[in-house]
Structures are given as structure tokens and as C-alpha cells.
Amino acid sequence: MAWQEKLTALQHFFEATERALIAYSGGIDSTLVAKVAHDVLGDHAVAVTAVSPSLLPEELEAAIAQAKTIGIVHEQVETHEMDNPNYVSNPANRCYFCKSELHDTLKPLALERGYPYVIDGVNADDLQDYRPGIQAAKERGARSPLAEVGITKLEVREISKQLGLPWWDKPAQPCLSSRFPYGELITTEKLQRVGRCEVYLRRLGWRSLRVRSQGDTARIELPPEQIRDFVVQVDLDALVKTFQGYGFLYVTLDLEGYRSGKLNQVLDPQTRSNQQYSGSNPAMIKST
Incomplete structure (x- = not known):
């Protein structure tokens, strides 16, 4: 499937959703999701950024500026993963506890405002690495439209470039x-x-x-x-x-x-492969 067809599928996702609350970090993936959601839904789409010590002030400033350029409604909420000993002790599944905190914060906000679920920026390539945070999001009912329609990282950049987003080549900046x-x-x-x-x-x-x-x-x-x-x-x-x-x-x-993911090389193969991810489109969501 060409990137043009995948972009159309992404647009159809938001047409069917009708309302969208997006977990928006300001990274290129969630920013593309926010852009397409706003193009399709206008003010029925909102981008929410989680603010914590894990996010650089410069990254927050960039997220604010990008949201303003897109035109999407942008809000901030505080998350408190640093209060969780399961997170700060930094086990191999640390990301699970980080995303649990994020979605435990965003899901009630979404439901309170009438949004059916939280939407994130997980792409198809993310499913091929050890990402326990993806499981935490799925357990809380989040949707990952980029992954569901099979959009890879390279295609995120290509689509962003074609849509005229000036940050299409922005380097990845994880937590x-x-x-x-x-x-x-x-x-x-x-x-x-x-x-x-x-x-x-x-x-x-x-x-x-x-x-x-x-x-x-x-x-x-x-x-x-x-x-x-x-x-x-x-x-x-x-x-x-x-x-x-x-x-x-x-x-x-x-x-x-x-x-990318270099620190995961210390994990044994079984640990890296035992994450089972699922989504609403099993044909697109593969287990690692």
C-alpha cells in the first residue's frame, strides 16, 4: 500500500471516530496524528501533552509551537510517574509504568469529555521493538491509528513532508x-x-x-x-x-x-519477544 493510500486510510479513521483526544508529545509521530485529526475534525480534535521531568522544557516549547502551526486545540496535564517506585527503579519494563501513568491520566479526561478513547502516535515500526508501554496503552483502550493502517516511521516522515510540515525530519526524541x-x-x-x-x-x-x-x-x-x-x-x-x-x-x-533501542540489547531474547500487542485491526498489528 502506497503512503497516499495509507494517508487516506488515516483520514477515514478520524472520519469514523468523529472526536479525537490525542496523546501528543510533540514528536513527529503524534504531531502527524494531530495534524490529520485536526484537518478532518477541526475543533473536535484536541492534543494533550503530558508534562513531567521526563520532558525537556525545549521539547514542550516545540510541541506548543507545532500545535499552534497546525491549529489544533492544545492542552497540558501533569503526570507523576516519578512518584511510582516501579518507574524510578528502572526495571526492563519501565516504559509500561510510564505509559500506565500517562493513560491513567488521559483516559478519565477523555471519557469525561465524551471522547471514546485516547489516540496515540505509535507507528508500525514501533511494534517491532521491545516497547512494553504499548501494552499499557492497549490495556486502557487506547488506539494507534498509524500502526493500525501500517504507517512506518519513514512513511510518517514522507507524509509529513508532503503535508508541508517543516519538522518532517525532526530527530526522534523519546522520554x-x-x-x-x-x-x-x-x-x-x-x-x-x-x-x-x-x-x-x-x-x-x-x-x-x-x-x-x-x-x-x-x-x-x-x-x-x-x-x-x-x-x-x-x-x-x-x-x-x-x-x-x-x-x-x-x-x-x-x-x-x-x-535506536540500543539499551535493549542487554535483554534476553525471550524478554524482548514476549510482548503481545493487539489492536482493532489485527491484520496491521503484529506481535513482536
Whole structure:
């Protein structure tokens, strides 16, 4: 199915839904969902952003600006995943507890206002990785139209570009807690430390990156083809001093390079494959 047909299917999804409350992070996936929902439903679509220490202030500002550009009604709610010891202890299924908090906050809001369910930005590629948060959303009745019609990450970008969205090539920016190896305690201070370091690097012009936190060590991940230029072009002394100013003692560069979901490689194959996801369109929703 070509991306044009999938876009039409996505539009038909919202025509059938009639009203839409969208879990909107400001990432490219949920922003495309918000754009199409608004185009089809107008003010019967609303985008809601969860605000917590896991979301950088800069990302919230971007979400606000994008929603304004789209024209969709945009609201913010606070979530409190940091109050849950099952989340801050950072087990392998940490994402489950994060999304549980999100949807336990959004679902009552949706039902109170007459929305049938919460809609998220999970795409078809997300179903191929270890994402326990998807299960938490499904347990609470959420719908994932991008996944349901089979729209992949590349197609999200292509459709966004065709629709004239200027952020169509925006790098993925998942929850900051994804920067920590499983088992390392997550704190607000650690989240802010990692976030500030990534903002620093982006302001230097490096867009696709991660700063992984391992105790007192920051490990920078960049696309492999950019590593050589990074070492040559960046003032490494200034970078180290900046990172140390944010609280790290040591700064390293991962020579393998950036790879989405890299921290999941420590999980055994059974753990990575035992997540069973389901949706309203089984032909499109596959188990990992």
C-alpha cells in the first residue's frame, strides 16, 4: 500500500471516530496524528501533552509551537510517574509504568469529555521493538491509528513532508528515562543532567544523538558516519567542562555509534519477544 493510500486510510479513521483526544508529545509521530485529526475534525480534535521531568522544557516549547502551526486545540496535564517506585527503579519494563501513568491520566479526561478513547502516535515500526508501554496503552483502550493502517516511521516522515510540515525530519526524541541502563535509579536531577547535555550538543549543530547516563559517566552516541567529524570539529575540552558542570565526572564517545533501542540489547531474547500487542485491526498489528 502506497503512503497516499495509507494517508487516506488515516483520514477515514478520524472520519469514523468523529472526536479525537490525542496523546501528543510533540514528536513527529503524534504531531502527524494531530495534524490529520485536526484537518478532518477541526475543533473536535484536541492534543494533550503530558508534562513531567521526563520532558525537556525545549521539547514542550516545540510541541506548543507545532500545535499552534497546525491549529489544533492544545492542552497540558501533569503526570507523576516519578512518584511510582516501579518507574524510578528502572526495571526492563519501565516504559509500561510510564505509559500506565500517562493513560491513567488521559483516559478519565477523555471519557469525561465524551471522547471514546485516547489516540496515540505509535507507528508500525514501533511494534517491532521491545516497547512494553504499548501494552499499557492497549490495556486502557487506547488506539494507534498509524500502526493500525501500517504507517512506518519513514512513511510518517514522507507524509509529513508532503503535508508541508517543516519538522518532517525532526530527530526522534523519546522520554529522557530511555537514556539510563535498566536498573540504574532514575531521579529528576539525572534526567535534567542528561537533558541539558543533549540540548548543549544540539545547539552545536548535532541533531541526531543520545547522551546515555551510566553512573557518573556520560556516553555520547552519534550516527557512525558523523563520529570522525565530531572529534575534529568540536572543542572537546569545552564539551567535557560543560558536561562536568552539569554533574558528570567522565565523558566518553561510543565508537559503535547511535542505534535506536540500543539499551535493549542487554535483554534476553525471550524478554524482548514476549510482548503481545493487539489492536482493532489485527491484520496491521503484529506481535513482536
